Amino acid sequence: MxxxxxxxxxxxxxxxxxxxxxxxxxxxxxxxxxxxxxxxxxxxxxxxxxxxxxxxxxxxxxxxxxxxxxxxxxxxxxxxxxxxxxxxxxxxxxxxxxxxxxxxxxxxxxxxxxxxxxxxxxxxxxxxxxxxxxxxxxxxxxxxxxxxxxxxxxxxxxxxxxxxxxxxxxxxxxxxxxxxxxxxxxxxxxxxxxxxxxxxxxxxxxxxxxxxxxxxxxxxxxxxxxPREELVAHMLGKELQREAHRGDAREQREGGEALLSLQGVSVRGSLGETDLTVNRGEAVGLAGLLGSGRTEVCRAVFGVDKKSSGSIVFNGRERSFKQPADAIAAGLALCPEDRKTSGIVGPLSIRENIALAVQARRGWWRPMGRAEQQKLAERFIEELQIATPDADKPIEQLSGGNQQKVILARWLATDPQLLLLDEPTRGVDIGAHAEILKLIKKLCSEGMSLLVTSSELEELVAFSDRVAVMRDRRKVAEIKGEDISENTIMRAIAEA
Amino acid sequence: MQSKYTTLYVTAGLFVLLFLAGSLQFSGFGSTRVFANLFSDNAFLAITAIGMTFVIISGGIDLSVGAVIALTGVASALLIGEYGMHPLQVFPLVLVGGGLFGAGMGALIHYYRLQPFIVTLAGMFLARGLATTLSEESIPIDHPFYDTVADFGLLLPGNAWVGTSTLVLLLVLVAAVLLAHFSRLGGYIYALGGSAQSAQLMGVPVAQTTITIYAISGFLSALGGIVYTFYTFSGYSLTGVGLELDAIAAVVIGGTLLTGGSGYVIGTLVGVLIMGVIQTYISFDGTLNSWWTKIVIGLLLFAFIAMQRLLTGSGKGGTAHA
Known part of the structure; x- marks a missing residue:
């Protein structure tokens, strides 16, 4: 009935x-x-x-x-x-x-x-x-x-x-x-x-x-x-293909030394024990359904959530960041998932939004001159092709994709060794989407390391050197190089 | 295990301690007469503070109460003196007026999602301004009914006088306890203070409850204003300046959380009595400046807020029903 x-x-x-x-x-x-x-x-x-x-x-x-x-x-x-x-x-x-x-x-x-x-x-x-x-x-x-x-x-x-x-x-x-x-x-x-x-x-x-x-x-x-695989395919909006789809021939950038390594890191109530390594100059994708623990990994690494066990080694030293400011000082940067509430400062101009993180790193007692800020902003507006008439426009008047670029610029300006991107392309239009992907690839080739979460499989396939798959708040698989395809990721997510 | 009455016990214990200290130091302090006077001298404040207790339990604040007391006094004095109305005709009028005034503020707070602080601050200026416009001078009340009421009372052993104001206060107290713990509305008031959003999802009529809470506070301030006219036999527009703060202090000292959701009407009465006992102590001493009352109350407030923080910080804040 x-x-x-x-x-x-x-x-x-x-x-x-x-x-x-x-x-x-x-x-x-x-x-x-x-x-x-x-x-x-x-x-x-x-x-x-x-x-x-x-x-x-x-x-x-x-x-x-x-x-x-x-x-x-x-x-x-x-x-x-x-x-x-x-x-x-x-x-x-x-x-x-x-x-x-x-x-x-x-x-x-x-x-x-x-x-x-x-x-x-x-x-x-x-x-x-x-x-x-x-x-x-x-x-x-x-x-x-x-x-x-x-x-x-x-x-x-x-x-x-x-x-x-x-x-x-x-x-x-x-x-x-x-x-x-x-x-x-x-x-x-x-x-x-x-x-x-x-x-x-x-x-x-x-x-x-x-x-x-x-x-x-x-x-x-x-x-x-x-079957589970079909359910995951329905949720993600992908058809299961019979033959494994081969990604573009990718250059192998592995072999660099480990920059970040997590061993048995867990956070009470939100993340089970997780091992994960990011090498220098490598882009690692974090895949998984909503609530699988992707964001939680980023938060634990960045010192937003306190880990309850395990160790985090960054740059050869064991670190446990008490707060994001410590992580920033050590050379990490995080672009959070929810741009609106934890990223942009709406009424401030593009210039000020970009200068924020650099200023925070310097300390308030060494203010940044306006000319210096302007130079910084102009450099990134050009490099990232942010669509704006000038650097003084309030960030809230930009489109989602351009806002995201400004946030990226803010963190790139601090010259981090490891950039954590949590859903960098959510809610941005297709054009900006492609540009952000291009940017991720470019940063990798310049030697920066990236850890990127995304719910878009094709995106993960496009830029990742390795994909770590999360399910039920723990890492369940890691897929490398040639094996990375939408199908393999989807299977790993669904596997019982 | 911590009892949900912890703050109440602390407040009551403090009152007993202060009263004992006074009794040991001064002869005549520890008598039923002084004790009864604590009630009759502070009845108007206690009545007002009981209304304030409901407001604060619901997570709000009412800054207009002192001004409502003044407006009530002036309006009553005018109606009785100039217009020749009988006090028994005037009282229902001003009580309903006070209730409507509060209801209006409650409606603004709910429907326009305004801060209670701002709305009642505006209400305070409005009521005080109205009172001053009606009369800048103090208006005497000269009516046989007032003499009758003022003379009415019981004489207890030890020359202790329980007058009309004390009786009114005790009536209000009983009604308030019944309302808080034995009526649905009482549950709704605590619920709003716990979380207005959850309360709404659980089917609490948020609009009616909010409006009723401020109406109760307005009604009780008007009642406090009437009681006050029996002390002075007059109505004056500058009565009760800053009284809203005394009422808030009494509520907090009485163990009600300023963040809402927890507290007791009885606690508020004890809070008022503590303030009264300090004042009595100072007048018995005779050498201390009366401003010492404020200093001691200030220190007490700090201590109580710190204590509340400790209690709620450990996740074991008070609870609602008796």
Missing amino acids: TLLSLSKVEKRYPGVKALDGVDFHLRAGEIHALLGENGAGKSTLVKVMTGALEGDGGSMTYLGEPLRLKSTAQAQARGISTVYQEVNLLPNLSVAQNIYLGREPKKFGLIDWKRIHRQSAELLKRFALDIDVSRPLSSYSVAVQQLVAIARGVDMSAKVLVLDEPTASLDAGEVEQLFGVMRELKARGIGIVFITHFLDQVYSVCDRITVLRNGTLVGEFETASL
């Missing part, structure tokens, strides 16, 4: 179509995975079906009747509940209060705390949780908080439960506990939408899979009849 069905749903934001005619069908008593890479439209779709956003077009049917949602409260009242990755409960309230907020049983007009505590304890026992419900929610682990959130949702007579990356911060045992609960709810006829980055989890609990890409529906599949 179809419980909830969305048909031709559309959602537009200024300049982007987040959802373009997407269909989604959830049956009673199934666990349905919703998968897709960054920007696929998963979270927008979830928001539409849970009342957090209103769609611009299309229709929804729930229990055989048309459904229009104005708010999450309304969705909850109809039996559609959501549990988010960052638990959307209130840490300052007690567990019991979180479960009953807004629907507390009363006696003589006053809230009946005895009953609330007794009933919450009983409810949580059904979820194999035996905890003191009068203590604040914040005194329990994220796993427990998530189960409490699910318990609240189910107790409000949920028929549809949306779990938005509930496993992202759980350990293996906690994941199993959660899966146990999910299977039990499924047996009771509840329809569960499950969003995750972990393919193993998809194959262990889900009955069906819906894949989105760039705001459109790729397809709806039975898990049992969809």
Whole structure:
């Protein structure tokens, strides 16, 4: 029986179509995975079906009747509940209060705390949780908080439960506990939408899979009849080719000494033990699906996240950078994934944006003269072909591709030995895309070392001397030279 | 294990300590009379601070309370003195007025996503300005009803007087505790302070709750203003200048987190009593400048904020319900 069905749903934001005619069908008593890479439209779709956003077009049917949602409260009242990755409960309230907020049983007009505590304890026992419900929610682990959130949702007579990356911060045992609960709810006829980055989890609990890409529906599949490789191909938007595609004949630049080497580096909660080496003058690609640990590698190397084990050797010395400033001083540079929030300083001019990192390296007591800044900016505007009339234009007025070039220039100006690029081509137009790729190749040939994450396979194939493949927060394969092709990378990502 | 009442115990312990210290040093300090006077002398502040407690628990702030007290006093004095209305007709009017004033600020804060600090600062200037426009002079209130009310009360053993203002305060206190811990609205107020976004996702009616919170604060400030007219038998536009800061200080000393989400109404009352006991101590001493009250309160605030940071820093901040 179809419980909830969305048909031709559309959602537009200024300049982007987040959802373009997407269909989604959830049956009673199934666990349905919703998968897709960054920007696929998963979270927008979830928001539409849970009342957090209103769609611009299309229709929804729930229990055989048309459904229009104005708010999450309304969705909850109809039996559609959501549990988010960052638990959307209130840490300052007690567990019991979180479960009953807004629907507390009363006696003589006053809230009946005895009953609330007794009933919450009983409810949580059904979820194999035996905890003191009068203590604040914040005194329990994220796993427990998530189960409490699910318990609240189910107790409000949920028929549809949306779990938005509930496993992202759980350990293996906690994941199993959660899966146990999910299977039990499924047996009771509840329809569960499950969003995750972990393919193993998809194959262990889900009955069906819906894949989105760039705001459109790729397809709806039975898990049992969809091989992993095909799933990855659907998510990345690549056809699996029968014959291995050979990349261009690439010159071998290996053999340089190791510049950066990671041994057993892990970060608690975000990166499993990882070994990785980048040699001088080498471009190493980091491949993997969203959430596989690519960005986390960059952050650990650059000193943004504190590593909890392992050693990082840079330039022959064991280093552990406490903060990015130390890494910059040692000759590293990082272009972060999210340009808007952690890269550009919007209202400042191109010149000032470029000079930032050099200035930070020099220290504030040795200011850079305007003429010096101007010279620096002009050099890079020409070298990187940044499309702008002059160096004084505020960076926010440039296109995405040109902004990215300015960020690159900022770091190149510090003359780093190792440049970490996290998704350098995301959200840039095709022309700038090609130029950035050309630039990466040129930098390599000039002897700079690069570590580049990318979700675009052809890009990785185009510039990498080696590709390290990440899955479930650890490195699972390394592909070298001749063997690098979209197919081999995709297989490595999908391999069970 | 840390109790969720830790800050409350610390505050109450401090009050007992200060009261004992005063009793040992001065004869006559440790009497039921001095204790009862702590309530009657500070009733208007305590009533106002109880309203402020809800605002701060929800993560907001209300700077307008002192000015609302002044406006209430001036308006009441005018209506009774110049227009000849009976106080029992005037009080509902100004109470509703105070509530609406607060509700208006709450609506601005919610619907225009404005900072409570700025909105209530504007409210403060507005109310103070209105009060001054109505009358720059202090207006005396001369009405038989006022004499009756002022004389009403209970005499407890030890020559302790429990007057109307204390009784009003105790009523407000009971109502506030019921509201905070035994009503849905109370849960919503704590929820907003925990995380407005989560609260909304959990189905809390954020708009109504925000507006109600500021309406309560406005209503209680107006009530505080009425109580204040019984001390002075007048209404004056410069009453309660800086009182909003005393109220905030009492709330914080009472153990409510300035960041919201945690705190107790009872704590606020004890906070007010602590400020009162310091003042009493200084007047008993006789040689100390009265500004020492402010100095001690300043030091206490620092100490309490540091303590809160330590408590929340260890991830075990207070919690909501009793």
